[in-house]
Amino acid sequence: xxxxxxxxxxxxxxxxxxxxxxxxxxxxxxxxxxxxxxxxxxxxxxxxxxxxxxxxxxxxxxxxxxxxxxxxxxxxxxxxxxxxxxxxxxxxxxxxxxxxxxxxxxxxxxxxxxxxxxxxxxxxxxxxxxxxxxxxxxxxxxxxxxxxxxxxxxxxxxxxxxxxxxxxxxxxxxxxxxxxxxxxxxxxxxxxxxxxxxxxxxxxxxxxxxxxxxxxxxxxxxxxxxxxxxxxxxxxxxxxxxxxxxxxxxxxxxxxxxxxxxxxxxxxxxxxxxxxxxxxxxxxxxxxxxxxxxxxxxxxxxxxxxxxxxxxxxxxxxxxxxxxxxxxxxxxxxxxxxxxxxxxxxxxxxxxxxxxxxxxxxxxxxxxxxxxxxxxxxxxxxxxxxxxxxxxxxxxxxxxxxxxxxxxxxxxxxxxxxxxxxxxxxxxxxxxxxxxxxxxxxxxxxxxxxxxxxxxxxxxxxxxxxxxxxxxxxxxxxxxxxxxxxxxxxxxxxxxxxxxxxxxxxxxxxxxxxxxxxxxxxxxxxxxxxxxxxxxxxxxxxxxxxxxxxxxxxxxxxxxxxxxxxxxxxxxxxxxxxxxxxxxxxxxxxxxxxxxxxxxxxxxxxxxxxxx
Numbered sequence: 147x148x149x150x151x152x153x154x155x156x157x158x159x160x161x162x163x164x165x166x167x168x169x170x171x172x173x174x175x176x177x178x179x180x181x182x183x184x185x186x187x188x189x190x191x192x193x194x195x196x197x198x199x200x201x202x203x204x205x206x207x208x209x210x211x212x213x214x215x216x217x218x219x220x221x222x223x224x225x226x227x228x229x230x231x232x233x234x235x236x237x238x239x240x241x242x243x244x245x246x247x248x249x250x251x252x253x254x255x256x257x258x259x260x261x262x263x264x265x266x267x268x269x270x271x272x273x274x275x276x277x278x279x280x281x282x283x284x285x286x287x288x289x290x291x292x293x294x295x296x297x298x299x300x301x302x303x304x305x306x307x308x309x310x311x312x313x314x315x316x317x318x319x320x321x322x323x324x325x326x327x328x329x330x331x332x333x334x335x336x337x338x339x340x341x342x343x344x345x346x347x348x349x350x351x352x353x354x355x356x357x358x359x360x361x362x363x364x365x366x367x368x369x370x371x372x373x374x375x376x377x378x379x380x381x382x383x384x385x386x387x388x389x390x391x392x393x394x395x396x397x398x399x400x401x402x403x404x405x406x407x408x409x410x411x412x413x414x415x416x417x418x419x420x421x422x423x424x425x426x427x428x429x430x431x432x433x434x435x436x437x438x439x440x441x442x443x444x445x446x447x448x449x450x451x452x453x454x455x456x457x458x459x460x461x462x463x464x465x466x467x468x469x470x471x472x473x474x475x476x477x478x479x480x481x482x483x484x485x486x487x488x489x490x491x492x493x494x495x496x497x498x499x500x501x502x503x504x505x506x507x508x509x510x511x512x513x514x515x516x517x518x519x520x521x522x523x524x525x526x527x528x529x530x531x532x533x534x535x536x537x538x539x540x541x542x543x544x545x546x547x548x549x550x551x552x553x554x555x556x557x558x559x560x561x562x563x564x565x566x567x568x569x570x571x572x573x574x575x576x577x578x579x580x581x582x583x584x585x586x587x588x589x590x591x592x593x594x595x596x597x598x599x600x601x602x603x604x605x606x607x608x609x610x611x612x613x614x615x616x617x618x619x620x621x622x623x624x625x626x627x628x629x630x631x632x633x634x635x636x637x638x639x640x641x642x643x644x645x646x647x648x649x650x651x652x653x654x655x656x657x658x659x660x661x662x663x664x665x666x667x668x669x670x671x672x673x674x675x676x677x678x679x680x681x682x683x684x685x686x687x688x689x690x691x692x693x694x695x696x697x698x699x700x701x702x703x704x705x706x707x708x709x710x711x712x713x714x715x716x717x718x719x720x721x722x723x724x725x726x727x728x729x730x731x732x733x734x735x736x737x738x739x740x741x742x743x744x745x746x747x748x749x750x751x752x753x754x755x756x757x758x
Contacts, residue, residue, distance in 0.1 A: 158634040215633025244278065251437075319439055319521050323448050325494035326488050327455040329391060329428030332398055334459020335484055336421050337576070338602070340364055343477035351411055357577070359411055361708055366415050367422040368704035374426020375700050379693030381427065386504055387435040388495040389429065395492035398424030399485050406482030428491075429676075430696045434689060437680035439521055446616030446677065447744055453673030454609040461602030466528040468599075503685065551691055559682055560691050562740050566625075566675040567699035569733035572728035573632055575667050576703050577710045578660060586656060604661045608668030620745040621674050621681075625737045630669025633730035635663035640723040649694050671733075681744040 235616055344360060353359045381390045383423070397420040404417030433452050440448040466480045499521055505514035511531075518530045551560050578601070612624060640653035675695075684690040 153592070186604045220647070230249040232243070235676055248725045318523065319441065321446070322498045323436055323451060325390070325491070325498050326432050327451060328491040328494065329394065329425075330452050330455035331449060331459040331462070332484060332487055332491070333425045333429055333432075334456035334461075335463045335487075336343070336367055336398075336402075336425055336459075337456075338460035339461035339466070339484070340367070342464060342470055343480050346470055346474050346477045347414070351408070351478070353411060357711070361711070363411070363414060363418060365704050365708040366418040368700055368708075369430065370401075370422020370424075371426035372422075372697055372700035372704060374423040374427075374428075375430050375696035376425035376693055377423075378430030379689035379691075382431050382434060382504075382689045386508075387438070387501045388432055388498050390431050391495040393494045394424045394427035394431075395488045395495075396424070397421065398428075398491070399488035402484035403489060406478045406485075417481075426696070426700060427554065429699075430689075430693045433676040434502060434680050434692055437677070438503045438614070439499070441522065444617065445620070445681075447613050449677030449680075450609065450673035452604065452612040452667070452676050454613060457602065457605040457609045457668060457672070461599070461606050463510050464599045464602045502530065502589075503534060506531075507685065545594070548690060548694075551601070551687060551694055556684070556687055559684075560687070560694065563675070563679045563682065563691060563695035564698040565736060566678065566741075567695050568702055569629070569729065569736065570675055571699060571702035571706060572726075572729045573629070573667070573671065573733065574636065574706075574723070574729075575672070577666075577706050577722075577726075578663060583685050586653075586660075599662050600657070601660055604665045604695065605668045605672070608665040609673055612669045612673050615669075616673070616677070617745055620743050621670075621678050622737065622741050622743045624670035625674050625741060626670075626734055628666050628672075628674070628734040629730045629737065631666025631669070632663055632671060633727045633734070634661050635666055636723045636727035636730065639663070639729065640720045643718070643720040643723070682742065 219614030240710065267433065291320055337365075340363065346365065347363070348354045348356075348360055374397075378390065378394070381393060385393070401417045401419070401424060404413050404420065406417075408414035408417060433449060436448055436452055437445060463480070467476075469476045470480075499517040500513065502514045502517045502521070514528050514530060514534070518527045550556060613625060634658070638655060639659035642652045642659060679692050679695055680688055710722075
């Protein structure tokens with residue numbers, strides 16, 4: 147026995163695991179065979195010809211966290227590369243030794259670090275091993291030494307395989323995120339283009355004195371967006387994410403063309419309505435698509451890019467209005483420009499991969515693997531497919547209907563999503579964007595277009611900062627910081643119009659307060675809701691719940707756009723800004739008590755956590 151132990155001590159980890167493999171190969175039948183890896187056992191069911199082994203039968207399938215068996219002719223076993231968690235609980239049974247792992251019974255994880263080309267190779271154990279004439283202590287020692295040889299100086303377990311360079315997968319995803327963000331640019335552009343053009347198009351269409359029709363030109367876009375946002379989720383579930391983008395590009399292009407060529411109010415309103423339907427659909431599926439194709443480690447940053455490109459769209463609309471002073475008919479060109487990105491969106495989505503999650507839900511497994519390979523590289527196909535399979539196995543329920551969103555099971559999380567967008571709008575952001583020109587003019591600022599462009603630039607700048615902080619600071623903390631800053635900024639704006647002692651500085655304070663407000667908004671209240679919604683909603687309700695929340699966004703947006711000036715005329719701008727400040731304070735309290743943190747967690751992990 148001493149001689150055997152001496153030989154055993156000199157064996158490498160690879161040799162030890164190879165020894166276990168050779169032991170396993172001596173069995174004609176192996177029952178309850180299990181992989182001892184990644185936090186759970188993995189039984190093999192009626193599989194012949196598995197690479198490296200003879201035959202496995204009658205194994206009960208226990209679901210691991212990070213192992214994926216691809217059931218095809220090659221019988222490959224794929225393992226997630228990168229950091230692993232070994233959560234082991236070894237037990238002795240009546241028939242011998244087996245690996246018994248319960249994935250959801252609070253195991254103690256040991257975080258692993260990458261090191262070496264091979265670590266434990268995959269150790270296979272079975273109760274049938276102990277029918278052999280081999281001392282049971284030998285197998286225990288083999289496993290123990292294999293484990294000890296992987297422990298580094300800090301007591302951490304070395305990785306099973308080298309980690310995957312994260313840059314490769316993220317770099318592959320970026321072009322498709324960029325294509326999707328054309329929808330976000332169009333969202334922002336159509337939202338902001340009317341700000342500078344309204345005065346000039348009103349003169350051209352003969353409605354200078356009709357403020358009601360002017361209000362309808364502004365708000366019809368929002369009415370269309372409300373319709374589009376409610377239909378976007380159903381379309382995305384039925385036709386897929388990329389095809390829905392292409393469908394949305396049709397009303398976006400037609401609407402922009404009608405607005406650019408309108409000779410009366412009717413085609414102008416019709417064009418705004420169609421454009422609104424298009425941006426309503428894209429507003430629902432841009433964050434949905436980005437969240438579903440983004441790697442977990444950078445999902446926060448990529449998700450906030452949606453809001454960044456909305457801000458860029460608004461800024462482009464403000465900049466596009468600069469030539470208006472010298473060319474009153476320039477407003478037609480401003481609307482017509484939007485046709486180009488609409489066409490590019492349709493063409494770009496024609497070559498973009500479909501969401502792997504949607505393909506998996508539709509049972510299109512081969513296409514899902516192909517999409518994963520395109521997005522992340524072939525090395526991550528097995529791991530991502532297993533994540534998708536575990537998520538779907540967690541719930542065999544059919545796709546949710548609209549009424550399911552209001553059930554006791556989902557209503558709380560759905561109400562959080564709707565409340566975030568409601569607070570976002572009631573805090574006054576779009577009132578600031580729509581009517582910033584009028585506010586600056588009333589404050590005595592001559593170059594109102596330049597002041598509005600400054601607002602747009604601060605929005606872009608703040609959102610860019612938020613993108614870098616999203617996966618470090620977390621969603622919840624950014625929301626609280628953002629709404630707190632917005633409350634203080636609105637209070638400053640209110641005081642600038644109230645205190646007579648500040649009258650000489652009212653113009654400067656108006657610009658300062660507005661810029662600080664928009665900057666605070668762009669740090670959290672702007673980008674986080676659209677990012678957070680696809681993360682907190684279960685997969686079976688995700689598309690429809692996002693649509694419902696976006697519908698709340700557009701309805702409140704429509705009402706504010708339609709009645710903001712009337713409310714200002716009745717109560718005064720100072721009182722309105724004070725009301726916005728109060729809403730921001732309420733938002734901080736609500737977020738502190740109801741919003742969960744999601745940074746660094748996969749969509750499947752978040753879904754399991756919220757459903758437990």
